[in-house]
Amino acid sequence: MGCILKGGGGLYDRLTIGAVVLAxxxxxxxxxxxxxxxEVGGIPLIRRQLIALSGAGIDEVVVVLGHYGGQIRPVIEEFPVTxxxxxxxxWSSQRISVREGAAALHGKLDAVLV
Structure with missing residues (x-):
């Protein structure tokens, strides 16, 4: 079963989706x-986000680090993220974080979550 009309009127089998997590x-x-x-229930929020994105079938994830990067990196290192x-x-510019995160996505994506 398809999920959305293509330009030619057919259906995609599945959308390819990327995500940019701002941290x-x-x-x-x-x-x-x-x-x-x-932490919520003993699990850091960023781990919860990455688990949820994986469970939702997101194809590619980029995590943008800055101020607390040295503390966050060990918490996410086991995840297959860029x-x-x-x-x-x-560090104080959300616009730059979004731009740099989106630029790091490699695949041909149909949509991106930020």
């Missing part, structure tokens, strides 16, 4: 705690 911020709204490392390390001057 480069300073956590200023949480008293400078890294949001990605906050990691983008932003330079310090870009």
């Amino acid at each position: 480069a911020g300073q956590g200023s709204r949480l008293g400078y705690l890294p949001k990605s490392l906050i 990691i983008v390390d932003l330079p310090e001057k870009s």
